[in-house]
Amino acid sequence: MALLKTGEQCWSLAELVQAVVLLAHCHALCSFVFGSGADVDPPQTPRVPLGTPPGTPRRRSLDSSCEVACLRERIQKAQEEKERRGERLLNSQNLLYTDVDEEDELVCAADPSRFDSDPAFGYQEFARREEDHFQVFRVQDYSWEDHGFSLANRLYSDIGHLLDDRFRKVAALPSPRGPDLKRAIWNYIHCMFGIRYDDYDYGEVNQLLERGLKLYIKSVTCFPDATKGPLCPLPWAPLKPAEKVHINVLIMEARLQAELLYALRAITQYMIA
Template sequence: MIICTKKMDYPLGTQCQRVQKQVMKVNAEKERASLWCMKALASRGCVDAVSQQMASHPQYLESFLRTQHYILHMDGPLPLQYRHYIAIMAAARHHCGYLVSLHSAQFLRVGGDPLWLQGLEAVPPRLQHLDQLNKVLAHQPWLTARSHIQALLKTGEQCWSLAELVQAVVLLAHCHSLCSFVFGSGTDPDPVPLPRAPNGTPPGYCLCDAANGNVSVPPPLTTPSEHTPRRRRSLDSSCEIVCLKERIKKSQEEKERRGERLLHTQTLQHTDVEDKEEMIYSADPSRFITDPDFGYQEFARREEEHFQVFRVQDYSWEDHGFSLVNRLYSDIGHLLDDRFRSVTALPSSHGPDLKRAIWNYIHCMLGIRYDDYDYGEVNQLLEKDLKLYIKSVACYPDATKTPLCPLPWAPLKPSERIHVNLLIMEARLQAELLYALRAITQYMIA
């Protein structure tokens, strides 16, 4: 018996060692992947304020940036200038000056018409037609109906293709939810565009500082790395605000003439052209908004027949939304799914029940219900002040209308606070996508 036991222990111990080695290998790969993402951003010399906040969760940040880069820069049915203008329209619904300024700069960088930045009345009719869907998804997504999709896909010169509309929907939902994170994390506490720093470069700092946990350190001024290829950039840092077309043109001519790279050392003079373009960047987000009084309202009670509760058992992300969006906009479903999984997998000292309560509470406020969930847990796990904070960030983050009450958990570490805001952002993103994709499905089968 003793000999038999020893013979059994040996292979068991070997198996445990193999499992441990495999786990170590997986963890090492994750660390290398996160480090790769950090180095890629740090190489630019600066980082945008959103990534700066998310850097305390590098694995999620990598997933977020990969998705954002794909939506804004990689191959897709929409031209680049359309993508950034749609982002401007989405951010403007919440008066998010930070994102409006950022995408206005990138809109010009990719060759967008500066006249479009004067307001919605200056853009092609097909973009104007998207405003109604933008408004509904931003504030009352349960109103999204097949009629909205049908109006955009109708035959005519200014109609949308189904593939274009799906990418536009993903962009709208992405930017709406990102506004919640921007206001919730304090990235844009005031609904006005970012001021220009004395040397022409908005604030930013090396992502390595954030990776080391120095997320509360005031960011120093940095110089943008302008030799980075355009298509390799994700939602670039706030340094993009000063990358004006005239400046780039002059810098390129200077390099060709002298054969040297002077972008990191030269002092650029402010020209009249730059002053005019700076005024465009500082434009009031309200010029991209129609019906400004339209906003979030309490979802109607279940007994009211006009509004029907969205039941996940009838239409879910896993069983319906993922396959549809992935078929019409290649690979985006996998990227979005990775974001949802990454945020729920983040370690938390409060346990999975609280994360699920936050997620389901947000969906409930937006009219989405889970039949297999006991909503009594929401009141048990979420304090009143926390529920008020979640509702403010998720439903009306616009600081011009409702003062954002602070996150009530004073003892929380900065990374935990960011985690709460990430959960809010991703839950809202999925909710908007569910409503929009269901409406698209209804249109396709009608």
């Protein structure tokens, strides 16, 4: 909460909530993009002109006035480009050192590591932490419905309604394998972030989620950037396309809500301190 301290660079609570919402969306979308394969460009099929059988080369003619005009235009542009190259060649010596400085600035600007104050920051296994450092986030003590929604709506106008509408729509989505599996996936994702539901039997997670599916969910949820590397392929191949999209939507929304719960609870504690 150092950003809220008084000073020239201080933030308001509304600005902080807006930043938290943006960051949470960015993190959640990373999981969806990498998990669903949306970052892979689909193979492009060659375009076949209308009326031309596949595999038949299209004959072009320069008899039409349109194509002759286009050819003249290309020749003129080539001549103009040649003249511009000559002018740039004359000025290249004067701009040599300036170009080097600009390249250095571009390289520096393209390196995001200088903005990272904690390179080792990342996901930590909640289940493997020492008990002294691990405190369970109980939904009964702070939930989206009873606490997060009202605070977000109060500090960031209407965002609470928009987010709540998203969560409700995801909860109402028909699950290909039944509502029990959907709830198990949602609670398993929250469990990986240390969020627990007192009224849920977590034994159902192991009963309903196969080991391969759990590995897939954990990879996409906690390490989405590593799923594309050769050392960490996605381990759950039998998913159908519809099931894969459905699970990745659940991952995206559950991760979004988990991050919002932690951030909004911290803001609440700051406000009442």
